[in-house]
Amino acid sequence: MLDILYEDSALLFVNKPAGIVVQRGYDEEPVLLELAALHTQPLFLMQRLDRGTSGVMFFSKLASINANLTRQFEGKRIRKRYLAICEGELGERQTIDAPLVRIGPISFGVGDGGKRAITIVSPIRATKSGSLVAVDLLTGRTHQIRVHLAAIGHPLAGDWLYGQRNEPRPMLHARELSMTHPLTNEPLRVGAALPDDFRRTAEERGIVSRNEDIMTLCQSG
Numbered sequence: 001m002l003d004i005l006y007e008d009s010a011l012l013f014v015n016k017p018a019g020i021v022v023q024r025g026y027d028e029e030p031v032l033l034e035l036a037a038l039h040t041q042p043l044f045l046m047q048r049l050d051r052g053t054s055g056v057m058f059f060s061k062l063a064s065i066n067a068n069l070t071r072q073f074e075g076k077r078i079r080k081r082y083l084a085i086c087e088g089e090l091g092e093r094q095t096i097d098a099p100l101v102r103i104g105p106i107s108f109g110v111g112d113g114g115k116r117a118i119t120i121v122s123p124i125r126a127t128k129s130g131s132l133v134a135v136d137l138l139t140g141r142t143h144q145i146r147v148h149l150a151a152i153g154h155p156l157a158g159d160w161l162y163g164q165r166n167e168p169r170p171m172l173h174a175r176e177l178s179m180t181h182p183l184t185n186e187p188l189r190v191g192a193a194l195p196d197d198f199r200r201t202a203e204e205r206g207i208v209s210r211n212e213d214i215m216t217l218c219q220s221g
Helices: 032-039 063-074 144-151 196-204 214-220
Strands: 004-007 011-016 054-060 079-086 094-097 100-102 108-110 118-127 130-137 172-180 187-191
Touching: 004 187, 011 032, 032 054, 054 063, 054 187, 063 172, 079 144, 079 196, 108 144, 118 144, 118 214, 130 144, 130 196, 130 214
Parallel strands: 054 172
Antiparallel strands: 004 011, 011 054, 079 130, 079 172, 094 118, 100 108, 118 130, 172 187
């Protein structure tokens, strides 16, 4: 069942659960795009999230607005903010400007000649057992956050590909997406609540206490 965050005649925003793929591969079970299409008319996939990533993502309902949305992506006017739990104590804000190249069938790395990728990482609560960070993407490359955090020595908690399989999934959540509505030209901002497993990991690692509101920490951080 879809967790719909926002819907109108042009756009559909959903809260993607961790563990579900966005688009069908060769051997996948029914996926988010198909579930969304059952809810409404055929949809255009405008972004992707990894299987293990939770949070906000959106679809276009109208072919006539897709060029507008593409221009917004290319002009960096669609902004995506993530929350992540990474390994170690990341104490300072960092802008990671490092190109990404494919290094294996499913993996990427930092390397010369790759596509430019820029990630801004802002610590919210840093401890030796792990850090809660806000992540802003200025580009949208495959595995960008995962590779960049690993490259600075702070891989995502639970990232089996670039770190360690020490949590049920990579602790990455697409918290918020902001853009200009392609029909009204009004600002549109849509957010997704944190899933239980993300909060549980933050508590178990001692990053937040049981009574603390992570979203309040984010607003003050």
